[in-house]
Amino acid sequence: MTRFGKQPERAIEELGREALLKALKDAGIQRRDVDEVFCGSLFGGTLIGQRILRDIGMTGIPITNIENACSSSSAALREACAAVAVGRAETVLVIGIDQLTRLGGGTIPLEKTDIEVNLGFAMPALYAMRARRYMHETGATSRHLAMVASKAHEAGALNPYAQFQNRLTPEEVLASRMIADPLTLYMCCPTGDGASAAVVTTQKRAEARGKPVRVAASTLQSGLYKTGFRDMATSELTVRTAKLAYEAAGIGPEDIDVAEIHDAFTSAEMMYYESLGFCGKGGALGMVERGDTGIDGAKPVNPSGGLLCRGHPVGATGVAQICEAVWQLRGEAGKHQVKGAKVALTHCTGGGISGLDHGACAVHILTT
Amino acid sequence: MTRFGKQPERAIEELGREALLKALKDAGIQRRDVDEVFCGSLFGGTLIGQRILRDIGMTGIPITNIENACSSSSAALREACAAVAVGRAETVLVIGIDQLTRLGGGTIPLEKTDIEVNLGFAMPALYAMRARRYMHETGATSRHLAMVASKAHEAGALNPYAQFQNRLTPEEVLASRMIADPLTLYMCCPTGDGASAAVVTTQKRAEARGKPVRVAASTLQSGLYKTGFRDMATSELTVRTAKLAYEAAGIGPEDIDVAEIHDAFTSAEMMYYESLGFCGKGGALGMVERGDTGIDGAKPVNPSGGLLCRGHPVGATGVAQICEAVWQLRGEAGKHQVKGAKVALTHCTGGGISGLDHGACAVHILTT
Numbered sequence: 001m002t003r004f005g006k007q008p009e010r011a012i013e014e015l016g017r018e019a020l021l022k023a024l025k026d027a028g029i030q031r032r033d034v035d036e037v038f039c040g041s042l043f044g045g046t047l048i049g050q051r052i053l054r055d056i057g058m059t060g061i062p063i064t065n066i067e068n069a070c071s072s073s074s075a076a077l078r079e080a081c082a083a084v085a086v087g088r089a090e091t092v093l094v095i096g097i098d099q100l101t102r103l104g105g106g107t108i109p110l111e112k113t114d115i116e117v118n119l120g121f122a123m124p125a126l127y128a129m130r131a132r133r134y135m136h137e138t139g140a141t142s143r144h145l146a147m148v149a150s151k152a153h154e155a156g157a158l159n160p161y162a163q164f165q166n167r168l169t170p171e172e173v174l175a176s177r178m179i180a181d182p183l184t185l186y187m188c189c190p191t192g193d194g195a196s197a198a199v200v201t202t203q204k205r206a207e208a209r210g211k212p213v214r215v216a217a218s219t220l221q222s223g224l225y226k227t228g229f230r231d232m233a234t235s236e237l238t239v240r241t242a243k244l245a246y247e248a249a250g251i252g253p254e255d256i257d258v259a260e261i262h263d264a265f266t267s268a269e270m271m272y273y274e275s276l277g278f279c280g281k282g283g284a285l286g287m288v289e290r291g292d293t294g295i296d297g298a299k300p301v302n303p304s305g306g307l308l309c310r311g312h313p314v315g316a317t318g319v320a321q322i323c324e325a326v327w328q329l330r331g332e333a334g335k336h337q338v339k340g341a342k343v344a345l346t347h348c349t350g351g352g353i354s355g356l357d358h359g360a361c362a363v364h365i366l367t368t
Numbered sequence: 369m370t371r372f373g374k375q376p377e378r379a380i381e382e383l384g385r386e387a388l389l390k391a392l393k394d395a396g397i398q399r400r401d402v403d404e405v406f407c408g409s410l411f412g413g414t415l416i417g418q419r420i421l422r423d424i425g426m427t428g429i430p431i432t433n434i435e436n437a438c439s440s441s442s443a444a445l446r447e448a449c450a451a452v453a454v455g456r457a458e459t460v461l462v463i464g465i466d467q468l469t470r471l472g473g474g475t476i477p478l479e480k481t482d483i484e485v486n487l488g489f490a491m492p493a494l495y496a497m498r499a500r501r502y503m504h505e506t507g508a509t510s511r512h513l514a515m516v517a518s519k520a521h522e523a524g525a526l527n528p529y530a531q532f533q534n535r536l537t538p539e540e541v542l543a544s545r546m547i548a549d550p551l552t553l554y555m556c557c558p559t560g561d562g563a564s565a566a567v568v569t570t571q572k573r574a575e576a577r578g579k580p581v582r583v584a585a586s587t588l589q590s591g592l593y594k595t596g597f598r599d600m601a602t603s604e605l606t607v608r609t610a611k612l613a614y615e616a617a618g619i620g621p622e623d624i625d626v627a628e629i630h631d632a633f634t635s636a637e638m639m640y641y642e643s644l645g646f647c648g649k650g651g652a653l654g655m656v657e658r659g660d661t662g663i664d665g666a667k668p669v670n671p672s673g674g675l676l677c678r679g680h681p682v683g684a685t686g687v688a689q690i691c692e693a694v695w696q697l698r699g700e701a702g703k704h705q706v707k708g709a710k711v712a713l714t715h716c717t718g719g720g721i722s723g724l725d726h727g728a729c730a731v732h733i734l735t736t
Contacts, residue, residue, distance in 0.1 A: 042414055046437050047719045050727040054593045060608070062588040063728065064443050067433040069414050075432050079447055086454040220430040225422045240428070351415045359418040360431065 001323045004194035004311030005163040008101035012044060015195040016052030016097045019316075023093065023197035028209055034199075035089035036062045038080050040073030040096045041315035043103060049095060062089075067315075070262065070350025071220070072096065073196065074318030074362030078218045080200040090202055096319035097195040123264070124188060128180035131267030134233040135182065138282040140270060142182050146173035147288050148266035149186045149308055155295055156309025158335035161320075163192050163311030187266040189307035196319035198326070211330045216343075217248035217365040235268075237361045238275035238349060245345070245363040246277075253277030256299070256365075257341040258328045260321035262349045263306040273301070276347060300338045303328065314350070318362060321346035325366045342368045369691045372562035372679030373531040376469035380412060383563040384420030384465045387684075391461065391565035396577055402567075403457035404430045406448050408441030408464045409683035411471060417463060430457075435683075438630065438718025439588070440464065441564065442686030442730030446586045448568040458570055464687035465563040491632070492556060496548035499635030502601040503550065506650040508638060510550050514538035515656050516634035517554045517676055523663055524677025526703035529688075531560050531679030555634040557675035564687035566694070579698045584617035584711075585733040603636075605729045606643035606717060613713070613731040614645075621645030624667070624733075625709040626696045628689035630717045631674040641669070644715060668706045671696065682718070686730060689714035693734045710736045 002018045016039075024031065037058070039049030049063040068075040073096025080092040134140060150170045156162035168186060176185035206212035221241040230236070246252055253276055261276065263269035270284035278299050279287055287293055293301035304310045304324040307317060325344035327333040344366045351359030370386045384407075392399065405426070407417030417431040436443040441464025448460040502508060518538045524530035536554060544553035574580035589609040598604070614620055621644055629644065631637035638652035646667050647655055655661055661669035672678045672692040675685060693712035695701040712734045719727030 046410055046435060047727040048435075050590055050719065053590070059590060059592045061590060063436075063590045064447070064588065065435040067414060067416075067435055068431075079432070079450070082447070082450045082454045082456060086450050088450060220432065222418055222421070222427060222429060222431045224427045351418065359415040 001161055001196035001316070001320050002194045003161045004313055004316070004320070005192050006101045007099070007193040010193070012048070012097065012099040012102065013052045013055050015099060015193060016095055017056050019097070019195035019197040020052065020056065020093060020095055023199050027199040029091065029199065031056065031058045033091050034058060034061065034093045035091050036083055037093045037095065038064050038066060038076035040066045040068070040076035040094070040318060041098055042067055042069055042072050043098050043100065044315060048097065052095060052097070068350065068360040070314050071318055071348045071360040071362045072315040074346070074348040074364065075220055075360060077198065077200070077319060077322060077364065078220050078362065081215055081218045084200055084202060091205065092200045093197060094200060094319055095195060095197045096316040098313040098315040099193040100191040100313055101193050124180035124183060127265040127268055128183050130232045130271070131182055131265065134267055134271055137233045138285060140285050142174060143170060144270065144285055144288050145182060145187050145266045146170035148263070148269050149173040151291070151294055152263065152302060152306050152308035155303050155336055156305025159305050159310060162305040162309050163190055164305065164309040183265055183267065189264045189312040192311040192313050194311060194313040194316045194320070196316045196323055198319050198322050213326045213329050214367045215364065216367045217245040217363065219245040219248060220360065220362045222359055233271065234281070235271055235275040235349070238272055238347065241361040241363045242276050242347070245365050249365040249367070251343065251365065255343050256345045257343050258303060258325070258338040259301045259345040259347065260304060260306065260324050261301055261347040263302055263308050264312065266308065269301065269306070272347060276345070295336055295338055303333065303336045303338050318348040321348060322364065322366070329366060329368045369529055369564035369684070369688050370562045371529045372681055372684070372688070373560050374469045375467070375561040378561070380416070380465065380467040380470065381420045381423050383467060383561060384463055385424050387465070387563035387565040388420065388424065388461060388463055391567050395567040397459065397567065399424065399426050401459050402426060402429065402461045403459050404451055405461045405463065406432050406434060406444035408434045408436070408444035408462070408686060409466055410435055410437055410440050411466050411468065412683060416465065420463060420465070436718065436728040438632070438682050439686055439716045439728040439730045440683040442714070442716040442732065443588055443728060445566065445568065445687060445690060445732065446588050446730065449583055449586045452568055452570060459573065460568045461565060462568060462687055463563060463565045464684040466681040466683040467561040468559040468681055469561050492548035492551060495633040495636060496551050498600045498639070499550055499633065502635055502639055505601045506653060508653050510542060511538055512638065512653055512656050513550060513555050513634040514541035516631070516637050517541040519659070519662055520631065520670060520674050520676035523671050523704055524673025527673050527678060530673040530677050531558055532673065532677040551633055551635065557632045557680040560679040560681050562679060562681040562684045562688070564684045564691055566687050566690050581694045581697050582735050583732065584735045585613040585731065587613040587616060588728065588730045590727055601639065602649070603639055603643040603717070606640055606715065609729040609731045610644050610715070613733050617733040617735070619711065619733065623711050624713045625711050626671060626693070626706040627669045627713040627715065628672060628674065628692050629669055629715040631670055631676050632680060634676065637669070637674070640715060644713070663704055663706055671701065671704045671706050686714070686716040689716060690732065690734070697734060697736045
């Protein structure tokens with residue numbers, strides 16, 4: 001992956017090229033070894049995959065672009081796995097990419113036809129409302145939300161690919177300006193630019209590479225958009241998607257050694273600890289207080305710095321989580337390495353249309 | 369599918385809903401029978417598939433949006449086939465959709481970073497240049513180009529889903545205003561709105577339905593974007609993609625009873641007769657003169673009216689071709705039925721970036 005961050009001076013295709021070249025080098029393969037490509041992006045524009053690959057002379061192969069909001073490249077990875085599993089391709093390249101600074105300074109164009117969004121129900125407002133409900137139900141405080149951000153910065157400071165590489169105390173997080181009560185600036189992920197890439201291949205080819213990582217589950221679900229009562233303090237979509245992933249992999253949440261989850265806002269990270277089964281309802285408070293989800297904690301979450309610090313160039317995030325998971329499982333994560341990680345979970349969920357739940361949630365489980 | 373045409377007063381989601389309800393009814397299945405959905409669109413905006421399905425209560429299943437320019441929904445169909453083949457889903461819904469009238473009156477926003485497009489090398493100019501070269505090499509005249517349009521209108525007049533349902537003589541086509549020499553207005557496909565949908569399932573389930581149509585080949589390729597000499601009068605990309613499709617299906621071009629091909633401009637239709645192997649280089653002239661590709665001809669092409677008359681709401685076209693092919697193979701095409709059709713080919717190619725060849729070409733072969 002590229003380092004994430006604001007890079008408006010670069011062409012988006014150049015970001016993609018940097019990531020894919022690194023992926024090919026890491027996999028020890030040449031351009032001609034790639035049979036097919038999937039590219040996940042939200043704002044990349046038409047034929048983003050073809051535009052990246054054209055620049056690098058990788059032409060004449062099947063290329064398919066996938067858009068699933070924040071889960072765009074996670075969904076692309078799922079199709080790549082299917083292409084290999086069905087025997088259509090032996091080696092598939094997956095790219096995730098977006099360049100949010102080219103959209104006018106970081107404001108994401110929202111869906112014009114969504115009446116709730118037009119009335120102000122943008123992402124920070126949506127997450128803030130759910131955060132308030134979560135605090136009401138569990139007794140979580142703003143300080144818990146700040147501690148999650150502080151933990152993310154602790155990790156980001158160790159990750160050379162992270163957009164933010166500075167440490168912040170909970171007090172500093174609480175003192176940053178209010179975005180949508182109770183969420184202050186540093187409780188929200190930044191906008192930025194970046195690209196990520198991964199190579200998916202058969203077991204045989206991967207084993208020849210030396211340190212293969214297995215995709216034990218690749219699941220995608222969409223929200224229910226039910227009318228009537230909904231539990232705003234739980235992500236039904238994440239619960240359901242994770243359940244399918246655990247079943248597919250034949251493991252449970254207790255087996256996860258390291259997780260990269262969708263912490264677009266710190267309140268969401270706490271809710272997802274519970275939705276992913278890392279603890280029971282309200283259990284996230286204790287996990288945060290004890291530091292369980294720090295790199296050296298009992299259940300390390302987002303050792304990369306997560307969306308909060310590694311950054312969140314929307315389409316690039318899903319595969320960036322995969323990059324981090326692969327490095328962790330190979331023991332190549334450097335200063336932010338989780339010791340002895342053998343099972344990793346990634347969770348990416350996007351598109352808060354209709355206010356209360358997401359359009360596309362992807363959970364992957366990777367094992368050594 | 370919906371009727372194609374200018375429908376700016378309808379919400380795009382409503383177009384999609386109409387098409388998908390027709391597809392479910394045709395397949396004799398309920399909403400709950402659908403395991404997974406792919407939606408192909410170029411301009412539909414984020415989570416277009418989720419937005420369509422939310423409106424109809426089809427929630428909580430995997431939904432993936434695919435963008436491959438004109439081939440968006442063809443590429444979506446290919447992923448649907450893979451999802452069934454790999455056993456991930458038993459019944460998959462594929463939607464194609466776009467609403468070009470919502471983009472400011474029919475002008476398609478072109479890729480801002482493509483220097484050639486910015487210098488005026490838009491689609492009509494690109495096709496006109498290739499048409500001139502084709503005329504130079506083969507002796508084709510403007511009258512040939514007009515006859516192709518006239519044939520399309522002859523078919524469109526019989527198709528209740530077509531945007532244009534009027535007959536036009538070659539003289540009327542030649543007399544219409546010049547768009548990009550040698551292409552006059554009626555030699556160019558129109559902009560419009562529409563949606564299409566298809567259901568892909570296992571052989572067993574399809575046979576229970578009564579009139580199953582088999583996907584014998586589903587191929588996708590991208591252009592080569594080579595520098596140096598290129599034969600502008602041949603579509604290397606179409607030749608290559610069709611070759612793979614014929615190999616996969618174990619048949620040759622002589623076995624095709626009916627074809628739906630990407631006649632965005634009449635000159636392209638003639639070139640594709642040759643690229644698809646329906647005749648040798650320059651052979652398209654004779655095919656046009658003899659009327660071979662009319663509905664009752666020796667090699668019927670675009671009995672639907674094609675992009676020229678059925679219309680071309682970009683993302684909707686690929687699956688609309690599939691709808692037509694299925695109706696033809698079932699003998700349900702009504703007034704535009706090709707007698708005894710047992711093997712159909714669809715060809716959709718899109719994204720003329722870098723001037724000379726396309727970003728994504730899809731060829732499908734369907735059989736009874």
